[in-house]
Amino acid sequence: VNLAPQSGADHSLAAFVARTSLGPEERQALDAAAGLPRAVARGECILEQGSSPAALSILCSGVALSARSLADGRQQILSLFVPGDALDCTPFVSPSRVRISALTASTVAQIPTGTVKRLMQRHPAIMHALWGETAMHAAIQQEWMVSLGRQSAMARLAHLICELSFRFRAAGVADEDNCAFPLTQSEAADALGISVVHMNRVLQQLRKKGLVSLSRGQLSIIDKDALYLAAEFDPEYLRCGTGLI
Amino acid sequence: VNLAPQSGADHSLAAFVARTSLGPEERQALDAAAGLPRAVARGECILEQGSSPAALSILCSGVALSARSLADGRQQILSLFVPGDALDCTPFVSPSRVRISALTASTVAQIPTGTVKRLMQRHPAIMHALWGETAMHAAIQQEWMVSLGRQSAMARLAHLICELSFRFRAAGVADEDNCAFPLTQSEAADALGISVVHMNRVLQQLRKKGLVSLSRGQLSIIDKDALYLAAEFDPEYLRCGTGLI
């Protein structure tokens, strides 16, 4: 499983534009504005909670997350980002209410806010594409809300596994039934809204039932049908560029 | 507390455009396209789960919700809409994964999908405004995710009350400490991811502690500071038009 950058730096946005309907003109404009991607170490912060982003960031390789930290030190992970995703382009200017950081060593292409604004004025299609990113992540968040509100811990974990493997495959960094699982049990617990201890027990149930195997960051889906069933997973919502006019 | 339509039908979009930065030209174009708002009865469905919307709907008066129904009959409420909100403009064309229905008797202005597309091509500012809607609702959903994942049932209820009263006030349909609470206990439980029984008990705790009073759909916030504290509520994220470039 390969989370490394693709071919050349001049195609750093390839994964992003691939799922948009942008024409060659817009692609070139974006590529020119982005320049060389920046390397971000595992755990390093890309955007602080409470600070305003100076640029639009697009993940070229690696995995990133957005999370809200609570007063008591706990946190809730709100989104995961795979290569090609725009990193929370939503609260573009105002103070961000979430922290965005790299879950694995990553590379990020950044376009200064002012440049993005100009690009969007000249190419409405670019605004459209960014809106699509916002919309797709909102759809993913809705699935998480259903999980968090109405599903057992095991269904939630199963769902997270399904979603991640599906998105990795769509991003071209995984094959059919094997992919990276870049979260520690503690981080997965923060995403699922459960405790680490319970996370561990639930994971062992999934293993014992023969649905998945997971060790040192490598995930294999063994019984896909059973896993999808346990998760009530329907990948329809992950269809990229979905729906927007 | 007044959830009824404002003045005249020719200003049905007033609440929506008020929080955008749209110029007079775009406002007129929208108003012309919208025509007369449609009345929707309490409980009536505006968009079926699984069907594709034929129009962009903007709520002129009343309260609406979006929800996902599960196989076992339970549901998770994902968003609430107050006057001026665009009703889930996200999955505009593809089959909607949520059901949108009126929580109270409402009126909805509708603009056919094709018209919206043309409007957006002519006026990028309109696309920008709709993107802003998507973004604001995504921000609200993130708050709900934190609630669902990491807060106690009481904090969740307190937060919902804070959010609703704040949004009603911003929409101009409530005063400082009194507003409608248009959800039954059963519906509120579906929004908070708890059972009806527990919802009832938690609400009584809030009442006993003297934080709120609530009966037959009328809510009064008695001890605002204590309520905000219990909810860890910070209204910053509800600032409309926030952040977008």
Next chain:
DNA sequence: CGCAACATTGAACGGTATCAAGTATGGTGG
């Protein structure tokens, strides 16, 4: 009046949290 929807209460059960160990695993410096 009588029905239907909503709200309230009690008892028992269960999923999940918390606390408190203990066991890999990998990296670092001596």
Next chain:
DNA sequence: CCACCATACTTGATACCGTTCAATGTTGCG
């Protein structure tokens, strides 16, 4: 190469928050 340490993972015991089931009270409405 080994001792050491930090991080991640595993396991058990206990307590609690929230669920479920079941019943009863309340309100509004035709």
